[in-house]
Amino acid sequence: MSGTTTATQTATASTATMPAKHFMNAKYGLKSWLLTRDHKRIAVLYLITVTAMFALGGIYAALIRLELLTPGGDFLSADAYNKAFSAHGIIMVFFFLLPSIPAIFGNFLIPIQVGAKDLAFPRINLLSWYLYVIGAALALIAIVAGGVDTGWTFYPPYSSQYSQSHVLLAGLGVFIAGFSSILTGLNFVVTIHKMRAPGMTWFRLPLFVWAHYATSLIMLLGTPVVAITILLLAVERVFGVGIFDPAIGGDPVLFQHLFWFYSHPAVYIMILPAMGVQSELVAAFARRRVFGYSFVAFSSLAIAIIGFVVWGHHMFVSGQSMYAGLVFSILTMLVAIPSAVKAFNWAMTMYKGSISYETPMLYAIGFLGLFVIGGLTGLFLGAMGLDIHLHDTYFVVAHFHYIMVGGAVMGFMGALHFYWPKISGRMYPDAWGRLSALIIFIGFNLTFFPQFIAGYLGMPRRYYMYDTDFHFWNLMSSAGASVLAVGYIMPLFYMAWSWIYGKPAGPNPWNAKGLEWTTQSPPTTFNFDETPIWNEEAYDYDPEESEAEYEKEFGTIN
Amino acid sequence: MAEAHITKKKYWQVFAALMILLFLTVFVAYMRINPWWAIIVAMTIATIKALLVILYFMHVRYNSKLTWLFVVSGFFWLIIMIGITLTDYKTRDWEAAGYTERPTTYSSPSQVPASMYPQNEKGTAGHGDEGD
Amino acid sequence: MSESHTHSHPQGLVHHFDDLKQQNEAATLGMWSFLITEILFFGGLITAYIVFRGLYPEVFLHASHTLDWRLGGVNTLVLLCSSLTMAFAVHASHEGKRDLAFWYLILTILFGTVFLVVKYFEYKSKVDHHLIPGTASFTFTEGGVDAGKAQIFFFLYFAMTGVHALHMVVGVCLVGWIARNVKKEMYTTDYYSPVEMTGLYWHFVDIVWIFLYPLLYLIDLTKTGGGGDHAMVNVKSLMKFFG
Numbered sequence: 043m044s045g046t047t048t049a050t051q052t053a054t055a056s057t058a059t060m061p062a063k064h065f066m067n068a069k070y071g072l073k074s075w076l077l078t079r080d081h082k083r084i085a086v087l088y089l090i091t092v093t094a095m096f097a098l099g100g101i102y103a104a105l106i107r108l109e110l111l112t113p114g115g116d117f118l119s120a121d122a123y124n125k126a127f128s129a130h131g132i133i134m135v136f137f138f139l140l141p142s143i144p145a146i147f148g149n150f151l152i153p154i155q156v157g158a159k160d161l162a163f164p165r166i167n168l169l170s171w172y173l174y175v176i177g178a179a180l181a182l183i184a185i186v187a188g189g190v191d192t193g194w195t196f197y198p199p200y201s202s203q204y205s206q207s208h209v210l211l212a213g214l215g216v217f218i219a220g221f222s223s224i225l226t227g228l229n230f231v232v233t234i235h236k237m238r239a240p241g242m243t244w245f246r247l248p249l250f251v252w253a254h255y256a257t258s259l260i261m262l263l264g265t266p267v268v269a270i271t272i273l274l275l276a277v278e279r280v281f282g283v284g285i286f287d288p289a290i291g292g293d294p295v296l297f298q299h300l301f302w303f304y305s306h307p308a309v310y311i312m313i314l315p316a317m318g319v320q321s322e323l324v325a326a327f328a329r330r331r332v333f334g335y336s337f338v339a340f341s342s343l344a345i346a347i348i349g350f351v352v353w354g355h356h357m358f359v360s361g362q363s364m365y366a367g368l369v370f371s372i373l374t375m376l377v378a379i380p381s382a383v384k385a386f387n388w389a390m391t392m393y394k395g396s397i398s399y400e401t402p403m404l405y406a407i408g409f410l411g412l413f414v415i416g417g418l419t420g421l422f423l424g425a426m427g428l429d430i431h432l433h434d435t436y437f438v439v440a441h442f443h444y445i446m447v448g449g450a451v452m453g454f455m456g457a458l459h460f461y462w463p464k465i466s467g468r469m470y471p472d473a474w475g476r477l478s479a480l481i482i483f484i485g486f487n488l489t490f491f492p493q494f495i496a497g498y499l500g501m502p503r504r505y506y507m508y509d510t511d512f513h514f515w516n517l518m519s520s521a522g523a524s525v526l527a528v529g530y531i532m533p534l535f536y537m538a539w540s541w542i543y544g545k546p547a548g549p550n551p552w553n554a555k556g557l558e559w560t561t562q563s564p565p566t567t568f569n570f571d572e573t574p575i576w577n578e579e580a581y582d583y584d585p586e587e588s589e590a591e592y593e594k595e596f597g598t599i600n
Numbered sequence: 601m602a603e604a605h606i607t608k609k610k611y612w613q614v615f616a617a618l619m620i621l622l623f624l625t626v627f628v629a630y631m632r633i634n635p636w637w638a639i640i641v642a643m644t645i646a647t648i649k650a651l652l653v654i655l656y657f658m659h660v661r662y663n664s665k666l667t668w669l670f671v672v673s674g675f676f677w678l679i680i681m682i683g684i685t686l687t688d689y690k691t692r693d694w695e696a697a698g699y700t701e702r703p704t705t706y707s708s709p710s711q712v713p714a715s716m717y718p719q720n721e722k723g724t725a726g727h728g729d730e731g732d
Numbered sequence: 733m734s735e736s737h738t739h740s741h742p743q744g745l746v747h748h749f750d751d752l753k754q755q756n757e758a759a760t761l762g763m764w765s766f767l768i769t770e771i772l773f774f775g776g777l778i779t780a781y782i783v784f785r786g787l788y789p790e791v792f793l794h795a796s797h798t799l800d801w802r803l804g805g806v807n808t809l810v811l812l813c814s815s816l817t818m819a820f821a822v823h824a825s826h827e828g829k830r831d832l833a834f835w836y837l838i839l840t841i842l843f844g845t846v847f848l849v850v851k852y853f854e855y856k857s858k859v860d861h862h863l864i865p866g867t868a869s870f871t872f873t874e875g876g877v878d879a880g881k882a883q884i885f886f887f888l889y890f891a892m893t894g895v896h897a898l899h900m901v902v903g904v905c906l907v908g909w910i911a912r913n914v915k916k917e918m919y920t921t922d923y924y925s926p927v928e929m930t931g932l933y934w935h936f937v938d939i940v941w942i943f944l945y946p947l948l949y950l951i952d953l954t955k956t957g958g959g960g961d962h963a964m965v966n967v968k969s970l971m972k973f974f975g
Binding site: 606608611612615618619622625626629630632635638639642643645646649650653654656657658663664666667670671673674675677678681682685686689690703706712715716 | 757760761764765767768771772775776778779782783786787788789790793801805808809812813815816818819820823931932935936938939942943945946947950951952953
């Protein structure tokens with residue numbers, strides 16, 4: 043656990059062998075997986091299903107970009123296009139982004155990082171995976187049966203009265219997946235509060251855990267609201283009467299209030315875990331303690347709390363009171379503060395750090411830049427006056443893709459590459475990893491930066507045809523999307539390859555700090571042979587040690 | 601949990617208080633006061649009843665600070681949701697939003713018309729049995 | 733593995749907890765986490781109710797008169813009683829009085845069932861009086877208010893009480909399951925957190941009703957004293973049902 047032992051671990055890493063017994067070979071057979079209560083196995087189940095949903099959502103993204111390659115409606119009909127972007131949105135938001143980092147990496151790591159044998163409620167953890175699968179299956183049935191054309195936001199009265207598509211099934215899928223998310227959050231909160239190992243105080247927790255704690259609070263406090271809202275929408279659709287129907291005096295804007303009360307904080311469910319990953323990566327590869335640890339920790343909570351009071355900035359042009367809009371606009375500016383605290387602190391952590399550019403670090407650096415662009419353009423949209431111009435244009439699309447893909451997916455890929463040796467016990471080829479990170483970064487910017495420009499020039503979102511003036515920007519965007527696709531497909535191959543042929547990683551291949559790196563890779567079913575006692579600060583990186591490492595590799599400094 | 605235990609007598613006392621409050625809230629409703637005040641009184645009584653159940657039947661009074669914090673934050677978030685949603689409804693420009701008539705909202709007791717709480721049947725026997 | 737594993741394994745302790753104290757604390761916190769999600773689940777409905785009552789007070793006034801405050805009051809009484817017996821069941825479990833705990837749980841189920849039966853008759857009278865929103869036969873003329881807006885009241889009434897009644901059904905089943913376990917001597921004086929957690933859930937459902945009763949039945953109880961025509965049918969059929 044101390045500096046010297048980690049150094050010897052690195053020395054032995056090259057000759058490390060796979061441990062004889064670990065969580066994956068503890069038992070064999072499909073039943074041992076489908077009925078498992080081991081948080082690590084459930085995380086692997088999530089990894090498989092969530093990746094499949096990501097691929098499916100990606101196919102719909104490809105359809106959208108293919109249609110927008112030309113200004114005319116050459117490839118998809120208007121109706122098919124509506125269904126394509128709705129399927130893309132529903133799958134990516136509810137079945138990829140929301141569960142991605144928490145349900146996979148949070149599930150796998152939080153018990154290990156706090157020094158517990160498992161999450162507090164293992165059966166509930168397994169139940170949450172089944173609910174996710176049922177929800178995803180229902181949404182898939184809706185899509186296969188003919189699709190949904192409401193967009194992922196399900197706004198009434200279109201979704202409740204007019205849409206001829208399978209809104210009910212998709213809504214039910216989202217409703218059920220919501221409970222999966224609630225149960226995951228509940229498990230994390232209780233585990234972090236009650237199952238920390240002796241010595242693992244709150245301020246020794248990795249920032250990954252802090253970020254997941256904040257995320258879990260949002261899951262608990264926000265998700266039930268969207269659940270009841272979708273339930274009311276479903277009743278309205280079935281019985282033709284409801285409180286969102288303007289014909290009888292109902293108010294569709296109320297749906298938007300209730301929907302965004304969850305769905306804006308849900309953005310932070312997606313980005314906060316990625317921020318947690320970012321803290322781990324930056325510290326590990328800059329070999330420095332995260333600058334201003336407690337500020338980064340509390341900024342997660344601040345984001346979770348302030349994130350709940352800004353939802354009306356999605357509704358500036360909905361008919362909402364302009365005075366309410368004013369309040370929401372001001373509160374939106376506030377949420378930039380804790381986000382900026384994080385961005386500055388990561389930059390300060392890297393400053394004068396001993397940085398090495400392994401694959402996860404490339405993703406972390408990419409995250410930092412893209413998140414800042416995404417965050418700042420969010421302020422443009424949060425300013426009520428400017429939003430009138432930018433609302434429902436591609437500027438919005440570009441903005442949230444910079445946060446969701448540039449932020450959350452970058453964090454997901456970073457976590458995947460950082461923790462893959464811990465999960466599989468084997469190393470992937472780092473050169474391939476770096477190449478794919480580079481391709482993703484270039485492809486991403488090529489895809490989405492032109493959309494800022496097209497949107498600013500006035501190209502509306504959610505149309506299958508557009509003015510020829512926007513052709514150049516869309517051409518770039520579609521070209522970038524194909525580059526991006528290559529970047530995402532590559533890891534599938536080298537990760538699968540490394541699962542069998544990869545070099546055994548040993549317990550701590552990155553020479554990183556933290557309880558999770560003291561266990562064998564892959565860990566045993568109960569993580570630790572005996573309850574660990576932790577007496578280190580978080581990110582206890584030693585400057586002298588990293589200097590020595592640097593000198594060993596590159597010669598003396600100066 | 602086990603270390604914080606309430607006597608049976610305490611439960612009976614809480615139950616008696618709940619019964620009195622139930623009677624009180626029905627009685628106040630029966631008084632046909634201005635609905636503006638009726639809501640406030642009814643909600644205050646309901647809140648006290650809920651507090652009694654939470655503190656004693658659900659043992660929160662004897663639980664850790666953490667449980668307190670969770671309970672309070674749950675209700676606090678509910679208030680955030682209701683409160684901020686109402687900022688829209690209380691200040692919305694209904695004509696601009698496309699409504700032909702402005703919905704009636706009463707922001708003080710004096711604005712509530714007397715038709716909302718007719719007093720003429722006051723004192724007659726058997727309110728409930730008169731029918732419409 | 734912690735030390736407690738090398739000694740005797742206490743009844744009910746799951747392997748990944750160190751001791752029963754940690755396990756109980758985790759269960760309590762987990763249950764409260766679940767209950768705050770329930771607060772916000774009902775919170776969406778309550779927000780909608782507040783918004784529309786604020787917009788259409790006259791409509792809510794007249795529509796609310798179709799509800800019988802006496803039946804609502806009886807149900808409140810019944811639920812408060814059930815909360816008391818539930819609290820006693822937890823108390824008895826703590827003291828290891830299994831039989832007593834069992835009978836208190838049975839009483840709780842009984843009170844819960846009475847609530848649901850009363851609710852059934854209330855719903856039935858709404859059906860009889862064509863007050864089901866969304867049906868072609870929906871008619872509401874009282875006070876000359878807009879029938880469309882009256883549908884919003886009844887929609888909210890059914891949504892709020894319906895979701896609550898669903899929670900009651902789940903609660904009755906849960907208490908039944910727990911009563912069975914108590915009978916099978918699955919709990920000890922150190923380990924009875926399932927009884928306690930079920931109690932928390934039951935009390936929470938009670939609290940929801942504590943708010944629903946004044947919101948739906950009482951605050952508009954001004955014109956006729958409530959009940960009226962619809963209510964009388966109710967009371968009579970109820971009398972018949974209970975003999």
